[in-house]
Amino acid sequence: MLQKLSIRNYALIDSLDIEFDQGLNIITGETGAGKSIILGALSLILGQRAESKYFFNQDKKCVIEGTFLLADEQLKTAFEANDLDFYKESILRREISMDGKSRSFVNDTPVNLASLKLIGEQLIDIHSQHATREINDADFQLLIVDSLADHGQLLTDYRTGFKQLKQDQQQLKELTNKANEARSKQDYEQFLFNELEQASLKAGEQEELEQELEKLTHAETIKRNLLVATGLLEENETSALAMLKEAGIQLQGIEKFDPAVAALHIRLRSSIIEIKDIAQEIISIEEGTLHHAERLSFIEERLAIFYNLQQKHRVATNTDLLAIQEQLETNLNQLLSSDEHIEQLTKAISLLQTSLTKQAEKLSSNRKKAIQLVETETGKTLQQVGMSNAKIVLTQQALTQLHKDGLDEIGLLFTANAGQAPAPVSKVASGGELSRLMLAIKALLAKHTSLPTLIFDEIDTGISGETALKVGKVIAELGKNMQILSITHLPQIAAKGHSHYFVHKKETNDKTTTGIRKLTQEERVHAIAEMLSGKNPGASALQNAKELLG
Numbered sequence: 001m002l003q004k005l006s007i008r009n010y011a012l013i014d015s016l017d018i019e020f021d022q023g024l025n026i027i028t029g030e031t032g033a034g035k036s037i038i039l040g041a042l043s044l045i046l047g048q049r050a051e052s053k054y055f056f057n058q059d060k061k062c063v064i065e066g067t068f069l070l071a072d073e074q075l076k077t078a079f080e081a082n083d084l085d086f087y088k089e090s091i092l093r094r095e096i097s098m099d100g101k102s103r104s105f106v107n108d109t110p111v112n113l114a115s116l117k118l119i120g121e122q123l124i125d126i127h128s129q130h131a132t133r134e135i136n137d138a139d140f141q142l143l144i145v146d147s148l149a150d151h152g153q154l155l156t157d158y159r160t161g162f163k164q165l166k167q168d169q170q171q172l173k174e175l176t177n178k179a180n181e182a183r184s185k186q187d188y189e190q191f192l193f194n195e196l197e198q199a200s201l202k203a204g205e206q207e208e209l210e211q212e213l214e215k216l217t218h219a220e221t222i223k224r225n226l227l228v229a230t231g232l233l234e235e236n237e238t239s240a241l242a243m244l245k246e247a248g249i250q251l252q253g254i255e256k257f258d259p260a261v262a263a264l265h266i267r268l269r270s271s272i273i274e275i276k277d278i279a280q281e282i283i284s285i286e287e288g289t290l291h292h293a294e295r296l297s298f299i300e301e302r303l304a305i306f307y308n309l310q311q312k313h314r315v316a317t318n319t320d321l322l323a324i325q326e327q328l329e330t331n332l333n334q335l336l337s338s339d340e341h342i343e344q345l346t347k348a349i350s351l352l353q354t355s356l357t358k359q360a361e362k363l364s365s366n367r368k369k370a371i372q373l374v375e376t377e378t379g380k381t382l383q384q385v386g387m388s389n390a391k392i393v394l395t396q397q398a399l400t401q402l403h404k405d406g407l408d409e410i411g412l413l414f415t416a417n418a419g420q421a422p423a424p425v426s427k428v429a430s431g432g433e434l435s436r437l438m439l440a441i442k443a444l445l446a447k448h449t450s451l452p453t454l455i456f457d458e459i460d461t462g463i464s465g466e467t468a469l470k471v472g473k474v475i476a477e478l479g480k481n482m483q484i485l486s487i488t489h490l491p492q493i494a495a496k497g498h499s500h501y502f503v504h505k506k507e508t509n510d511k512t513t514t515g516i517r518k519l520t521q522e523e524r525v526h527a528i529a530e531m532l533s534g535k536n537p538g539a540s541a542l543q544n545a546k547e548l549l550g
Contacts, residue, residue: 001483002042002124002453003089004067009056010044011037012505012514019518021499024479027487027516028494028527029503034514035487038503039126039457042066045092046124047117050102056513062096068123072450078122079106082115092120126455127442135425135438141412142405144441145394147448148377149370151363155405158359162404165352172345179338185331193328196321199305206306206318213299219291226286234279241279244272353402360406367408368396374444381440384474386467387433389418432462439471443478454478456486460493468492491531495548500524524549 007016012034029035044050044064055062068090070076079086084106094116096102104116111119134140146155215222234241248268255262306318313324371394382390395411413422416433429437439459446454460471469492476496478484488494500519505512519527528545529537537545 001069002066002485003069005038005042006063006065006067007038007041008063009060010041010062010064011056012512013037013041014056014513016514016516018501018516020483020485020501022483023498024476024484024486024496026494026497026500027485027503028489028500028531029516030505031489032505034505034516035503036457037514038516039455039487042124042455043126044096045094045104045116046120046126047104047113050094050096050100055096055098058098061098063093065091065093067091068452070123070452072452074450075122075452078119082106082111082118084109084111084115084119092116092123122451124453124455125442125451126457127438127459135412135434135441138410139405141394142408142410144374144412144445145367145370145410146405147445148373149363149366150448151366154359154362154366158356158363158406159404161352161356161359162402165349165356165402168345168349168352172342172349175338175342175345179342189328189331193325193332196309196325196328199309199321201306201318201322201325203319203322206303209299209303213296213303215289216292216296216299219289223286223289226282226289230279230282230286233275233282241272241275244268244275248272356402357407360402360408363406364396364398364408367410371396377444378437378440381443381474382436385436385439385470387416387436390414390416390433390437391422392437393422430462432467435459435461435463436467436471439474443474446478446482451482453483453485456484456488458487458489460488460490464490465492472496489531491528491545491548494528494531495545495550500527502527521549 001022002020005016005018005020007013007018009015016038018038027035027038040048041064044062045066050062070086070088070090076086079090087107090107091105093105093108094102095104102113104111104113106116106119146152231239233239236242248265251261251265251268255265306321309321310316310318313321315321315324374394375392379391382388391414393413393415395413397409397411399407399409412425414425414429414437415422416429420428425434425437439456442454442456445451456475460468463471468490472490472493473496475484475486475493479496479498486493486497494500500523501516502519502523503514503516505514507513525542525545526537528548529541532544533541
């Protein structure tokens with residue numbers, strides 16, 4: 001229940017604190033005194049949009065704070081689902097600055113406006129004289145039936161599954177589109193991949209073959225030069241080795257006379273050995289250098305394959321070609337993997353649809369049973385508020401496809417008079433009939449939901465006299481099981497309250513402000529007498545007020 005409402009700097013309110021009681025709380029006041037302002041402030045902590053132009057003082061921020069006493073475990077679940085701490089005394093607060101920016105808090109934890117609204121909707125339901133239009137809303141009509149069908153968890157599970165179904169179907173659509181796009185390129189990419197694969201490309205092969213080609217192409221020149229070098233080093237009479245050997249003989253003849261010459265002789269012998277070794281390697285290379293026509297032809301053909309592929313793919317090396325081959329292989333494998341994923345996802349969707357269909361059929365069955373209960377219970381309440389011939393008829397039409405709430409389309413028809421065929425509410429109900437019909441529906445919903453607080457904002461429009469008395473009894477009966485806040489202008493309803501609050505205006509320093517106070521029993525008599533006969537009520541009005549108050 002709403003225990004306390006604090007309002008700072010909103011409309012005609014500078015600073016206001018209101019403490020409400022359990023049961024039926026009546027709010028009355030003069031026209032324009034600010035009853036709707038209090039309701040507007042309350043709506044801010046329920047997530048409604050705020051405008052700074054309604055601030056009492058344009059130099060200060062607006063702060064609305066509501067303290068709620070909570071005990072229902074379902075509400076605890078709602079808090080935990082939004083990662084919020086749950087306390088039996090929980091506080092919702094909204095701060096709005098002059099630039100229009102606002103901050104919201106639940107138990108001092110910052111939340112976004114959507115979360116504030118989500119929590120607020122679990123705590124309070126506001127029904128105003130203008131809210132009767134919601135009775136024509138398909139979702140509200142379905143809510144009426146579902147509230148009495150007692151399948152909350154089943155409906156939650158179904159909606160979770162349906163959300164998953166929509167996500168899976170969207171994913172399947174995207175995968176299929178991508179696969180179709182990839183498939184249109186598949187043949188060409190497969191051809192390119194096969195061509196590269198058949199080329200058996202190896203890293204570094206091109207460089208090796210190009211080097212070997214150079215050697216084979218210039219084999220004769222290489223062989224000739226090597227033979228000349230061999231002759232100069234070793235084979236000719238005046239070769240380098242012959243001359244070095246002669247120099248060694250000369251040094252050997254005098255080395256006994258000078259140790260330095262002996263050292264030089266040793267170094268010369270080492271040089272002779274090195275040159276002999278070089279000469280042998282040159283001979284080996286020369287003998288291995290052949291003009292191999294077949295090998296030359298193979299290399300030229302192999303390199304031609306490389307060059308053609310590189311030109312085709314606009315790259316310069318085999319390394320680049322290998323990277324392209326790897327990417328093509330990845331693309332082709334992804335297509336195969338995508339096809340497998342599509343197949344798996346299609347099966348999963350089919351299984352989920354089957355499961356959801358069974359759940360939806362169970363929901364439909366439950367709703368069929370609940371419809372009769374809704375019609376019966378609502379009819380009883382309509383009789384209690386003076387509409388003995390009124391009734392609602394709920395229609396249940398099966399849909400061909402699953403939707404977010406199952407396979408049902410619920411419709412609501414109404415008739416207030418005997419012999420009149422039920423028709424859409426908007427076509428047959430007057431303002432007073434609409435108010436009482438919504439009261440009957442809200443009363444029914446209140447019995448079957450965990451909503452702690454219900455607010456009626458002048459739903460008594462279009463009724464008076466005996467009908468008003470009956471409406472007051474129904475609202476008072478609701479107040480035995482939940483907290484009701486009823487803003488009313490009818491004394492018959494005001495007299496049914498457990499507590500009575502009076503909204504008034506006052507002038508302070510040439511500025512009008514709105515205030516509210518809880519009335520004593522004596523003050524209630526006077527306030528209800530004024531509602532009956534106007535200012536300065538006479539003895540008969542006061543006596544009538546006492547009788548209404550019992």
